[in-house]
Amino acid sequence: MQHNVRIGRPYDEPIADSFLQGVKDCVPTLLGYLSIGFAAGAVGYTAGLSIVEVTLMSLLVYAGSAQFIIAGMVAAGGSAMAIILTVFIVNLRHLLLSAALSPYFRRLPAAKAMLIGSLLTDETFGVAIHRGTIRGSLGAKWMNGLNVAAYLNWLLATVAGAFFGKWIEHPQQWGLDFALAAMFIGLLVLQMGSRGKIFKDLFVALTAIAAVCAASLVVSGSLAVIAATVIAASVGAVLDKWK
Amino acid sequence: MEVRWTVLLVIIGASIVTLIPRVLPLMVFSRMKLPEWAMRWLSYVPIAVMAALVGQELLLEDGKPTSFYRSAEFYAAISAIVTAIWTRSLLATVIAGVLSVIALRFLSGWI
Numbered sequence: 001m002q003h004n005v006r007i008g009r010p011y012d013e014p015i016a017d018s019f020l021q022g023v024k025d026c027v028p029t030l031l032g033y034l035s036i037g038f039a040a041g042a043v044g045y046t047a048g049l050s051i052v053e054v055t056l057m058s059l060l061v062y063a064g065s066a067q068f069i070i071a072g073m074v075a076a077g078g079s080a081m082a083i084i085l086t087v088f089i090v091n092l093r094h095l096l097l098s099a100a101l102s103p104y105f106r107r108l109p110a111a112k113a114m115l116i117g118s119l120l121t122d123e124t125f126g127v128a129i130h131r132g133t134i135r136g137s138l139g140a141k142w143m144n145g146l147n148v149a150a151y152l153n154w155l156l157a158t159v160a161g162a163f164f165g166k167w168i169e170h171p172q173q174w175g176l177d178f179a180l181a182a183m184f185i186g187l188l189v190l191q192m193g194s195r196g197k198i199f200k201d202l203f204v205a206l207t208a209i210a211a212v213c214a215a216s217l218v219v220s221g222s223l224a225v226i227a228a229t230v231i232a233a234s235v236g237a238v239l240d241k242w243k
Numbered sequence: 244m245e246v247r248w249t250v251l252l253v254i255i256g257a258s259i260v261t262l263i264p265r266v267l268p269l270m271v272f273s274r275m276k277l278p279e280w281a282m283r284w285l286s287y288v289p290i291a292v293m294a295a296l297v298g299q300e301l302l303l304e305d306g307k308p309t310s311f312y313r314s315a316e317f318y319a320a321i322s323a324i325v326t327a328i329w330t331r332s333l334l335a336t337v338i339a340g341v342l343s344v345i346a347l348r349f350l351s352g353w354i
Contacts, residue, residue, distance in 0.1 A: 028333035088260035102272035117266030182340025189327035209298035236287030
């Protein structure tokens with residue numbers, strides 16, 4: 001089990017592109033999203049959403065930051081149009097993730113591409129792009145396994161949060177709030193370690209961090225992430241071309 | 244156990260605007276060959292977006308800089324980075340990060 005979960009050592013044994021392998025490769029991300037999902041469910045419930053509404057939101061919207069925003073804006077009595085527009089902006093970064101993943105799938109039928117894309121998140125993107133970088137391509141079955149495991153985990157976590165959230169005063173206090181940051185750190189480090197251009201990657205990463213801090217001073221957090229990504233990726237592309 | 248119409252409307256609308264950016268590039272770009280400059284640019288997106296998310300998660304709170312340096316999260320982040328480099332395991336990285344932050348917050352309450 002432990003061996004299969006390690007995604008950084010791909011050459012120890014041939015790993016099948018199976019659905020089950022995708023599920024296994026999702027395991028390291030479960031904790032991070034379990035805690036944030038629980039928090040999202042609890043916040044939704046506290047904001048006055050019913051458990052059915054929280055469940056529907058996880059099933060249909062399936063996006064962490066968006067669900068926090070919806071709960072907050074519904075509670076504050078925001079208009080439907082304003083909420084939907086905000087969610088659109090917050091989730092716009094998926095355009096970049098979806099585009100970056102596309103070269104790893106060859107001649108994907110439209111229906112399969114739609115299924116894979118509809119369950120794409122930061123975490124499944126991070127795991128998939130790491131595997132894609134090492135192996136050169138990705139299988140649809142593996143990707144579905146990864147996506148479905150993450151989706152069910154999220155659904156379970158948010159519903160549990162809506163159910164039990166009222167009894168837990170400070171869900172953050174057990175360090176679970178750090179699980180998400182640790183997961184992004186892990187995905188970043190593993191990705192940098194597998195590409196063989198560590199100095200360029202390091203420079204791009206530092207650019208992105210500086211850019212997200214600078215951009216946050218003028219635009220909202222989600223737009224800052226998009227701006228930082230565009231700036232840092234451009235810096236990387238120019239560095240690549242130039243050297 | 245009820246679902247209000249306005250909330251349902253918000254959920255359906257939000258799901259549509261979330262779905263489109265997720266599926267569109269995959270549906271279009273996996274069926275055609277992208278020019279080399281675009282591929283080169285896209286190859287840096289994973290590093291850029293993950294670093295931006297880490298930066299936002301650790302250095303910012305509600306868009307304002309946090310006093311991250313020398314905080315429990317700062318040392319836990321270092322522990323996570325070292326674990327990631329050393330083990331190359333995502334699971335180990337997450338566990339090391341969470342355990343470190345628990346231990347450090349506990350200790351900082353005592354010292």
